[in-house]
Amino acid sequence: MAEPILVVDVGASGTRVALVDGDRSGLIREPGGATYVWPSSVCLDDTGYLIGTAAERRKRAIPRRYIDGPRRAVDAQASMWLENHEVTGVQALTAYLTAVHLEAQQQYGAPIHRLTLTAPADYLPGDPRREVLVAAGEAAGFPDVELVSDAVCTALDPETGGGLPAGGLVLVCDLGATWTAAIVRVRGNHTTQLTHHVSAAGHDLDALLINDLRSEGRAWIEPLFAAPGDAGLRAYYEAIDFTRRLKHQLADADEVADHLTPLAPPYRLTREWLAAFAEPALRWLVSSCMAVVSEAGATPEDLSAIVLAGGGARLPMVEPALRAGLGHQIRTSAEPELAVARGAARWSVGAVTRAVPADRPRWRIEPVSWEIPGAVGQLSRWLVAEGHSYQAGEVVAQVRTPDERVFDLIAPQAGTLLAHRAAAGDHVGPVLVAAAAKAPKALAEQPPAQRQRLDVAGSWLLAPDRQRLVECDAAGRYVRVRGVDDGTVISEFVPPPGDAAPHGGRVYIGPEGRLCLVAWDADGWISVWELDSGTLATRFRDPSTPDKVLVDEAQWRLATEAEGKVVGRYRRSAVTTWDLRTGARLEKVNDDAWARRNPGYAARSGADAFAAAATCPDGQLRATASETADGTATLVVHDVATDHEVFRVQGSPGQRVRVGFSADARQLLAVWESDDRSVVDVWDL
Amino acid sequence: MSGTFDGTAPPVLVIDVGTTSSSAAVVAGDTTVLVPEPVTGAATWPSSVFWDGQQMLVGTLAERRKRSDPEAFDSGFKRGLAADTSVLLGPRRFRPVEQIVAIVSTLRAEAERLHGAPIHRAVLTVPASYEPDDVRRTRMVAAAEAAGFQTVELLPEPVAAAFAPIAGAPFQPGDLVLVYDLGGGTFDTALVRIGEHWHEVLGHAALDDCGGHDIDALIASRVSTDGQQWLAPLTSAASSSTPATLRLGMAVTEFAQRVKHQLSDAAVVEDFLMPNTPSYRMSQEELSTLAAPMLGRTATCCTELLARLGVAVHDVTAALVVGGGSRMPAVADLLQRGLGLPLRRVVDPELATVRGAARWVPVSGPRRVSARTSPEPSVPLSWSIPGGGARLLRWLVTPGQAYLDGVPLARVRLPGGAVWDLTASSPGTLDRLLVPPGTDVSAGDWLALARP
Structure with missing residues (x-):
């Protein structure tokens, strides 16, 4: 039953792709590259869009038709110019996702219809950019597009997210082109991002490095940048790649030097210099971490984990600064830039568990439905109020169709209207439904569904609030408090021996x-x-x-x-x-x-709310404990309005019965007691 | 209350509130009775109101009082329905919608008196230019409800007109008919495709300044020019007071109307504005010449409509000429010469809309929809959606399809972006979908009906 799901984390500069099939998931390598990081680049040549490494390769030839990061256009909600073509964020992202989709299907060998797309932490619900992400996913051929926050994914990264308690708070530091500090409450499918701060710190750091390169090599680099035509732009892109490469090399070297072009003098960068450049960003990071923790109403002691992820996690000075600032161990993985994709893949493996079972239908309610002529209309008015009864042939409501005809909706038989479920003025169709009370005869023919039977060698008590059932062992060895609706144990008390x-x-x-x-x-x-x-x-x-x-x-x-x-x-x-x-x-x-x-x-x-007789809180049913001629305990339920018997259950010989209703009128309960045992039956009403 | 139109059907009042005149008819079973103006006995009521300080007089009563206090009198207010800004009638302000309420209330009271029983249901005809989302539609319904009707339907005027009984063979389904409606205040044209129960309006156009009253104004200004010699002393005598000036203007306009009406069936008319003024003469020919530019505009309006709709003149079955203004003989000439269309006429062109609407009532089908009854029990499907709300992405099963316990039935996206499946909690068969994909749904909403 599980369907394959493509997981795509489109970052500002790098994209990670994973495929989830059942309970297995794996990252997908880019066809042109050797790594799991697909460049987030788009290039529009005469044959159409190229993405990833293919786009990187073409950027030297046609630099004006190249753009790094289709997501930046989505972030800024602006269009990009690829030479003379105006390309919107949704177009660029669609082109990118379409290519990824094709490649993934080719590797998987079968169609993939479902997409999980990671959304930046600052795309909060209601942000129009979320709609852009969904629209791009749909346009790229995925009918089902799921969005999950980058921060949530990072918190769920299996490499760093082990051993977290349910409901635990995780501080996520995701340092890509955008730096994000966020608090995530981890609770399975209900994992949520509580607070976040974002900054363009990663981008700013790259800009600082470029500026340094420009001032250090002013004599030879400016002529390159100023070269006419595409050459200047080409040199600029080369310079960006060059500084990024040096920055990455500093992760395991104290000093690096390289040549932008074979003819250029060497440019040197030391870890000390990098630390100096990164210092403002680190100060921002530590203070933002403190801020998101306190905005979530927590203290650093409340954190279950601090996870450092994103390419910026490789900067050698980040981890010590965070540890010193927050006084906590920092969790980080060997490949921090893959954390979001791994977490998103884990989230997607759980897709089959994100299911809600249908509510149990109410026993006493049945739908009354009318087909709206022409399938659409506007509800003019209800002529029968909620809680009121109507006769067969009575007009219950009126609907105005677009051609301004007004139709009377007629009740085929007498009944009681319980809930309208649509308000006057609402657009309705193709069917209008109201909730009506089932007739006593129908109730008697269709008994309520028994939800459960609970048995104890001891006694039961229905708490006066009629929301809790209390189970007590006959010898007083334990007491369990259970919810009336599903019988789950809310609390248990065991006296010390x-x-x-x-x-x-x-x-x-x-x-x-x-x-x-x-x-x-x-x-x-x-x-x-x-x-x-x-x-x-x-x-x-x-x-x-x-x-x-x-x-x-x-x-x-x-x-x-x-x-x-x-x-x-x-x-x-x-x-x-x-x-x-x-x-x-x-x-x-x-x-x-x-x-x-x-x-x-x-x-x-x-x-005890269990008694010899009880009336439903909505006043419509009455339950009584009675006895048959031979003395067998019996539960009998009557419809209060008509006094018709609608339900009856007979116990075993030797049992006594007491009855009750839940506070929300949704459950009927009976407790059958004999000398050594006590059994509670719960029916859904 | 019931809505069938069989022998026992409750009565329906059909009302045509026009810019300058209104009419109404009671439809009960197979019979239709026009509601006459109580003062004049005519089938049309002037769309005029007069505030006498205590109550609103409507129709001829208002017309009669307008000379005594012209500032408390108003007509043509239907034009102001869109803006609905109030006007001063004597000491009080009234919005156009309130003036329409006054007209409809009076028509209803007279109709109930005639019918001998209360009438709860109304059909109001509205210009084709009132588009579905037009606020004027809502205001017309509100006005009729304020006048005491429980149920109010609207019917486009050209659709109603095309249902009117015409001389000769009736229209056949599929015919294209150009409705040419020259009313007192406006000119409206529409191309309709004839159907059995409903005529489809393919397109419409209107000229707000081309009505019978505009022709009256042309005649009046002609009278003013021709009779300058004897009118000038009267004008200077009246100029000392506002009411007197208004009264003189009204008198000239009414005189012009009288001349025009007489020219419908007389070649030449000779009449007097006042007993002591010289005689005034006008011939049909002179009237045609006077009206020609305006009628020419109506013809252009029609040809432009056909061109806009891409319909050739020879594809149009006929032009249906309605509205009081079309009584002028010049109209028929113009249409035949200018448009080259065969003409179909109704007996009383100003009553075509109300008569047609009355005929539409029984042919438009019953208004009763009985609830579906099924021998099998039907249960509603609802879900406790996490967080309380989500957008329905799609249904995963189709109506009629059986499903097992635990099977996903629908897929939703929560506001946070997560996709969840809504599953069955017991086996069943999907019966009806109540909510289409793309809808925002809430926990507990009934999304579908199923048979267990």
Whole structure:
């Protein structure tokens, strides 16, 4: 199912290309060159566009029809002139991508329809230049064009991005022709760029070097530049290449010297000189790094990694300056100029995982749809308001077609309109859809989909907010708080092990609505844990090792019941009450009527939203726990408006049932309890 | 409320609000009844209003009062609908759209009185020059809604005119008809292709300063020149007060109109501006000479339209002559000689538009669309798009195609540029697409309907 994806990182001076096929990815070499870096050059000769090394080769012959960097035109949103031809950024980029596309297909041997294009960090969403990138990709023959930020790609570079925690912050320093400092939050498919600063520092450094060359070699270079016709321009391009070459050589030499032409005197460049030239750019870089970190609301200590990438990462003075400025280890790879392309390839390998499953359709809603005559129209008005019912044959809405006829949209049968889903004045067509309530008969025929069944040897509680389900082990060994919608565990609490074996546990709603676990062990120690904070609220001991524990949530008191002394023929049980705030013992009574006189004490929470009957928050359904003639617990759901039964589920013998609805009215829940187990069923409504 | 046009159909009021005169007809089932002007009994109403300080008088009532207080009177305001800047009527300002509301309200009240029951639906005819996005269309609808109609449709005037009953054989589908509409205030021409339920407007052109009233003005200025001797003392007597000057002007214009109307079927007319002024004479021939330059412009307008559309004159089936101004005998001569087109006429040319619109109402088809019903349940497809919104790039399955759980159904691009697939969460068959590619969609929007 996975489709091949071409990954292209068009830089201002160099372009990197990778191909992703399934879970494999690899960089593609340029046919004319030996490296993975394709020159970002375009040359327009009489046969059409040449790109990359082919363009570089022609630039000496036709320097006026050569331009380095089609992306610069996109960046500047300006046109370029190739001799007498005006070429827009989108045209130049399209020509470039078309050639790359052809070459990649040739190497791959099959069509490639999908493109991942890296976008400079300062092309934020809404920037028209993003549209230019997409348009160029589409014009180059890719129906699907994905854009991903350079900074995000750098953070995802597998060579430097290992071992990052989910949600970790990465400071990216990408030093190409443009220098970028950006903060990226790494979180799989949701990895995002938070803040960024960019500067033309790389470009400026090259300009400084050219200026130095010009002043050093003034005597011989100016006549070359001033040569008439194409010769002067040719010399200028040669000089740019020359200084770049020297700059790169300084990565592993302290001093380099070379001749621009065989006849020219040598030009020398030392690492010291380069450091002096680069000094302003480095100052910018360190201060921008600090700025992007603080703009992201973080401190350097919060960073999971600092990644240095781009050709500029090879400048020997950059890494030490960053390390000194930020007090952090710097991650950089052996080929820093390939970092963006490798990261983009990794992003593209994950394309199949960037999928959203369809929402589960609502049980009680069905679409009502009308074909708009002539397929287009403007919604004039709704004649039935949301939440109102309509009769068969009633006009629900009116639509005006472009020829100014006004059509009545008629309801074929009676129903209730739940949501319009289009507003008066909206352009609609070819179909107008509204959400209607399903008739009780249809509901009864199509039962709601069961979302899940959760089982515990213990008890369940539906929190009063009806958004959380609380699962409690019968012995109080753990408590899990789950989301009502999908049952995922939001938090888990496991009390630290005590000396004695855990004996029992239940969750109650304590003061200020806090969820609390009341657990007791075989030695009679009773512990009260606050679940949100995981702290022990109180702990006390009933040495009589109670066999029954009851809690009065309103007074926040606990009662233990232990087998008392035998008095005559009777065994009278002893009840001890405790204050759960302090753990203090309040009183001890031997009284058969105690339970009757103290109805607030119960074995399970009275604030539990599971109950014998519940009404859906939207007021449309009522669920009740009932029994069949033979005493089997049954859940029955009625449509409130019509009082028709729309759904029924029967439990097993020996089970008791309680019911509830989620706060958003999207789920129906039932808890089936027997002596040792407790099962929750969740249905989508 | 229902919109069918069978025997039980609710009534529809068809209204032609013209620059200088308006007309309306009640269409109920198979019958069409023109709404007469209550004062004159004529089928056309002057498009005139007069603010009497408490209410807006419309039609002949307004015409009658204009001499008493010319500054509270207005007509021809339909021309100002595009700018919709207010004008002063006596002490109060009114926008053209409000003046149109007054006309339509009066027509509706009279029509309901005639029909004996409320009328909720209206069809207003509008010039072909009101293009689909023209604000004047919206203003016409708004005016009719303000006048109390629940449902308002618009119909281009040349389309309506070509539906009007004509003398002789009716037009056949496919015929090309040049509608020549010389109204009171403007000249409009349009080339329409005849269809069964709808006529297609292939092109249109208009002259805003060529109407019957402009001919009236020519006659009036001729009267002023010829009768200078006896008019001069009157003019100098009136010049002492503004209302008197306006009144004298109105009197001359009305006199010119009277002369023109009489010349429709008399070779020579002799009439008097006032009982004490000398007689004034004019012949059909003189009128033709006077109107010739203006009529020549209308002919040029027609030939230019045909040339612009690349249609040869011999491909045009006929010219349909409508509008009150076309009653002048000179018009027929000009069209036959100048354009070389066979002429088709209607009985009352000023009523062609309203009569045609009334005939269009039953032939234009029912206005009821019933919701689709299907024995199989239909479920809407929506997705929780990350970040809340995205642009739909394309659909990956087509309607009628079955799919399995987990299969990508559509592809979207998030604002940040990432491409995501929208997948099925249960097997089904795609039924209808609700959103075309290129649309910005939001999480939870219904994008398609499916059958589980």
